[in-house]
Amino acid sequence: MIEATHLTKRYGDIVAVDDLSFTVKPGRVTGFLGPNGAGKSTTLRMLLGLNAPSGGTVTVDGVPFAGHPRGLRHVGALLDAADIHGGRSAHAHLAALARSNRLPLTRVDEVLHEVGLAKAARRRIGGFSLGMKQRLGIAAALLGDPPVLLFDEPLNGLDPEGVRWVRGLFRRLAADGRTVFVSSHMMAEMSQTADHLIVIGQGRLIADQSLEDFAARDTSKTVRVQTPDLADLANVLTAEGASVQKETDEVGLITGLTAARIGDLAHQHHIALHQLTSENTSLESAFMSVTTASSDYLAGEAR
């Protein structure tokens, strides 16, 4: 389990991480989500003992990472896949990591195989695509077979097949009972990757909840209805405070009421429904609505 308590990091006047408290539990994939500059990388760097907090603490299974006797065997991490020495082969890079962490060299071939780089094992990393470097970074994180894994923007540079593979890998790691903590600035990426979300903006905690509960925060959720009596239904729903947008003679898009409430109202007024569907755009708009106010950079606009 990862535990941050009042974690804070200041760079001069900038508060990169601001009194952040959260826990990351084993057995599920936890997304660490926030717009650019929100403080995700800084938090992960403090977790790994690469930056010292200005205040508060962050521990892995109760111990700060720097004091962890088992190092890579306990926590595996991918921070910046592109930041890697290009002169070595993938095999040599992992072998050096294995040796310095007293891990068996047999793990090198195992993880290269697991990430799909077995054929490229002897090639120089300098010639790797970003996607291959991501796979190599993931291999390094897996090397010590650790119970806790951190990945900073692991989907960057991966093709659709790579993205699917990474998602499957994270699921398997979580199903093994490991703690999997994955950062991203894209809600759409996380909606298919994470079970639980920790959302931050300007270094502060915005949400710490399941994907489902996070989506339910969005009050602008849309419900699509199809009915032969759209005009009658629209009258009933607008009287209840909903807004109704007519798409065709029989299909309307409703905001302001849940699908369950719309179904009940239609039933009470003897209006037949042929379709009643919650539109799944809510995660993205929930993310936008909770983070826009705290975003560091809004395209073309002053804050």
Ligand SMILES: Nc1ncnc2c1ncn2[C@@H]1O[C@H](COP(=O)(O)OP(=O)(O)OP(=O)(O)O)[C@@H](O)[C@H]1O
């Ligand atoms: N070494 C540093 N010196 C000064 N400011 C820094 C330093 N590192 C980070 N910051 C600032 O701290 C804030 C948080 O940055 P951080 O890289 O942690 O965000 P992030 O959420 O990982 O963003 P991104 O999605 O763009 O990677 C930013 O305002 C950044 O400019």
